[in-house]
Amino acid sequence: MSSFFGPEQGHYALAFACVLALTQCILPLWGAWRGQRFLLDLAPRLAFAQLLALAYSFLSLIACAVQDDFSVQNVAANSALSKPLLYKITGVWGNHEGSVLLWALILALCGGAVALLGRGLPLILKARVLAILGGVSTGFQLFCLLTSNPFARIWPAPADGQGMNPLLQDPGLAFHPPVLYTGYVGFAVPFAFAVAALIEGRVDAAWGRWVRPWAVAAWCFLTCGIAMGSWWSYYVLGWGGYWFWDPVENASLIPWLTGTALVHSAIVVEKRDALRIWTVLLAIASFSFSLSGTFLVRSGILNSVHAFANDPARGVFILGLLALVIGGSLLLFAWRAPGLAPGGIFAPVSREGGLVLNNILLCALCAVVVTGTMYPPFMQILTGRTLSVGKPFFDATTIPLALPLMVAMALGTMLPWKRGNLRPLLRRLRVAALVALMALIAGCFLLDGILPILCAAAALWVIMASLTDLAARLGLRDGLSVVRQRLPRLPRAVWGSAIAHIGVGVTVLGITGMSQARHAVVEIGIGQTIHQGALDWRLVSVRRETGANYKALVADLTVSRHGRVIATLHPSRRDFTSQHQVTTDVAIRTNLLRDLYAALGESRGSGADARYVLRLHNNPLAPWIWLGGVIMAFGGALSLADRRHRFGAPRKARDRSAHAPIVQESRS
Amino acid sequence: MTISTRRRLLMTLPVAGAGLAGFGCWRMLSAMQDGSFDPHAIRRDKGDALIPDFALPGLSGPDDGFDAAALSQNAKPVLVNFFASWCIPCVAEMAALREIARQIPLWGIAYKDKPEDARRFITRDGSPYERVALDRSGMTAIDWGVSGVPESFLIVPGGRIAWHGASALDETLFRREILPLANATP
Structure with a gap:
């Protein structure tokens, strides 16, 4: 061999x-x-x-x-x-x-x-x-x-x-890069479609139909990749967080935001033959951001904990490549796009209008993340002075943009194309609105801080509205016989979008829960107990173990509530002697509603007097963050399996697909 | 079909923006190669920045604290390190700091920390610091331009900031960047 x-x-x-x-x-x-x-x-x-x-x-x-x-x-x-x-x-x-x-x-x-x-x-x-x-x-x-x-x-x-690097010696991380790269690279296909359309000088509904499945597929992979990366930093780094607004993380979030906008605006091209130029630009932008993110991380311009071996010489090569790919495509765009005919018109309150609003908000979010990530190096090269931009900036700027996005998201899927009316729509959403209002009131008593309360209400609003939409399309109010009749006929794309939106709600609920996490960093000896709310953490014993290429210190912790033991955790520290590196092996016990999370830190002393640093978290709803990501990706995959992608429309219909049958409209 | 100039101009905006960003990145890369730009050292002052005026109480007692005057009157370069007991990279940095403290005087400033926590933190494995002051409100750190902990400053006699880094220190970084500057001081 x-x-x-x-x-x-x-x-x-x-x-x-x-x-x-x-x-x-x-x-x-x-x-x-x-x-x-x-x-x-x-x-x-x-x-x-x-x-x-x-x-x-x-x-x-x-x-x-x-x-x-x-x-x-x-x-x-x-x-x-x-x-x-x-x-x-x-x-x-x-x-x-x-x-x-x-x-x-x-x-x-x-x-x-x-x-x-x-x-x-x-x-x-x-x-x-x-x-x-x-x-x-x-x-x-x-x-x-x-x-x-x-x-x-x-x-x-x-x-x-x-x-x-022992930090990378983890099954989750082993399969993280292929998934993430498939997401990044997958946007090359919509990009190629966009450039081909610019060369040809024609973008129409058929183009939208062809490009959309590729964009959705890449988006699914990128969503999974980001979720896996976030999960990795949660359970491997042992810092108790799930997103650090680190440049590497932002580099994956930026194309995800433009990719999400692309997936939505391509619907408008496909169904209504509008927003063409914008969609072409988004397709170019998504891939360009994927490429630039890789470049910035590999060249060492951005300062990150996930550093690859940095080499400015490599950076020069990638920069030249980027100039060719991004610069070339955008030049082509500047040359050809003005000649593309403008598409159909629509009223502000309509499905198209909702999708435009979605695009504006997503792109604003993207601009904020780009600014926050690129501001430090650019300020440094321009003025020689720097400041670092961190979590407070991103929290303060992204959440106020994400909230209206979620409010609009629920309305958008229920609006008709071309022209709509908000009042009947709001009447149909009164149950969702009531639930959101109740969440708002309950949140005031249960949650700390104004933003978590608003986020919880918005997340429930999105979930309830998606369920309402599904129920209405299935005719739940007209009795079970109607549902049975409609269930097999409801397009998978409808299921897909509703499920993906529910996924967003689930993730936001998870993030809200995490914002209420209780945590403590303590130094205790064997046999001692730490009280945290209703929970008692007791360090029972600490033992030594030897693995294949490391030596480990393993702690046995019991967690009890009201005197009853509910979990036993074994956080450990692994010392990889050949690399002189120590990793923390976090112990997590989840019941899907909360994570008990323990990480073992340094130890001091020996024998009976030994004391150990422990990081103890009680993270409510933490698994929902990644569960939501998986649900989103599942929704995307489901819409890929939609009938219209599996069986192509006959050739003739495809050519005049501006008037193609619109499956989703069958409800009205 | 005639296309309005406005439309043409609008469509050239993306390429113009990308061009500017690309030019900026190219400048960064070339500056990285000749050594005048290092994204990891967030500020390398060209020898004119002085430490801000401040006076902080000691962590363990009045003799322990220091102010701008005490720092400028040193005959030798001093490394000032901002840390906190709640900061995980600071824990990781501790072992390296103990090594570094053998080669250069190290003064610590506990940032937004409870005195008892900070005391326990530094004495756990032996304190690397010659003197430790407490900046409980974090106001002094703002004057220094600290954006988070850990951050370190090399102060040469006369109170000049010769180096400023915004990451956890280690031996390699210390030998490569700080020690040459400290030795260069007369």
Whole structure:
């Protein structure tokens, strides 16, 4: 096997894939320009070939890691003999070089998916989309080959590797990067569609229909990726928080916000043939932000706890790549977009109006996050003085924008297209409004702070309104026979959007609950008890354990309420001797309504007098934060499975799809 | 079809914005390479910033506290470290600080902390600080330009701030950035 999957073979395959990607970029564009059909037909084949070559290259790198080939520098620097097999494999993408290769592989997978699933696309559009994906691939593979070659050899080869950062040695994190990168890279497809449409000079309802599933798929992955990252920082870092407004986190949130706006505005293009230029711009922006986020983090401009090895020289290369991709597409936009015909008109109070409001608020949120993230380095380069922007800024600016977003979100899905009336709508939402009002009143007694109270009310408002909408569409009021009749016919897209909106509500409830968390950092000895509200935390014993490549100190804690033990927790500290690094292994006991969270800190003294630092949290509703993310992604996936994506409309209908049957309107 | 100039201008806004941002990033990268810009040291003053006027009580007693005058009258460079017992990176920094304190005098300022908590925190494994003052209200920290804890300042004789960093210190950072500046002082 080693002769089949060696580092040189992998390196060669990478270079070969790069040539294929360049061909995939040039030939179809030439063919589309000159009207040569065989060049257009070549695009999907080249995309498959490039995917095969890259997959081979990636497998070769995995083979090097699994076989402990320490003559490969990347393996020597990030792996070790004692590392468990799972982490030898996942460690391949836990470092800069490997993760760039993974990026390129996922991009090639996207190209392959377009080639495979895009059978119904017009030949020229498909060829152009694949060509643009090929162009972006070329850039990234060149970056990989020229500045971050994962197959570089070292001589003499060390006997053992330096090992992996133990913080990354965690099953959750092992699968986090592929999901997150799929989200980032997935936005390359809507981007390619946007650029292709600009070259063609035509954006219509059919374009909206084609681009939307890709945007939704990327959005689902990005949502999952962000949720996983947040969960990781909650249970691995042991600081008791779930979101730190760290630049790396913001870099994933920014494309998520524009991506969410894109997913919604593409509906308007699809159904009403309006907001076209704006949607094209959002498609470009989502991918541009994905790329820039990666650049800013890798080049070391942004200061982060999740630092990759920073290298300004690499930064220059990526910046050039960004200038080409982002600058090129935006120049094309400036040149071609003014010529695109404006779309349909609609009244301010209408489904379109609601979606425009959603877009405005999401983009305002995005602008706030971008400002907060980029302000410190820009101020520093401009004036030489700096200040850091942290949680207080983001809390104060994002929540006031998120609240109206949630209020509007509930109304939007229930408004009719073109022109609507708020009064009957509000009458239909009176139950939701009542629940929100009750939450507001109850919140005043139960919750601390004005923002959590408002957030709780807004979250319940969104959840109740989504349920009301579903109930109305199912005809719940007209009796069970009507429901039984309508249930199988209700489009999955309707379910999807309602579920995704409920997911938002669930996440916001979780965040609200977390804001009420009780926590304490204490230093206690064995046998001592800490009282926290109704809970008693007792440190029963502390013992030593030895793992595969670490030594651990494990504490046994019992938590009791009114004298009855409700949980036993075992937080530990692991000392990875080969890397001189200590990690805290948080113990979490959840019942889905609250998390008991304990982290073991430093110890002092020995024997019977030993004292231990413990971080003890009682986090109400904490799991809901990530549960909501999963529900959102599930909603998105459900809408992807909608009938209209599975069975294409007949060709004729597709061509005049401005008047395509609108499934969601069947209710009225 | 004629397209209004206004429409054309509007559509060039994104590329103009991206161009400006890109130019800024390029400047940062080139400044990072020649060493004049370091996003991790939040302020590296070019030798003119003086410490603000302040006077803080001691954490353990009156002899322990210090003011601007005491800090400027030192004959040798002093490292001033803002910390708090509730700050996790400060806990992580402690071991490195004990090493650093062997090579340079280290003065601490406890930031927004209860005196008993701060006292327990620094004495747990042996205090690295020569003197520790208490900034209970956090007002002095604002004058210093502290944005969060831990932050450290290198003060050279005369009360000049030679270096300011906004992350937990470690040996490497200390040797690479602080020690050369401290040794350069006459």
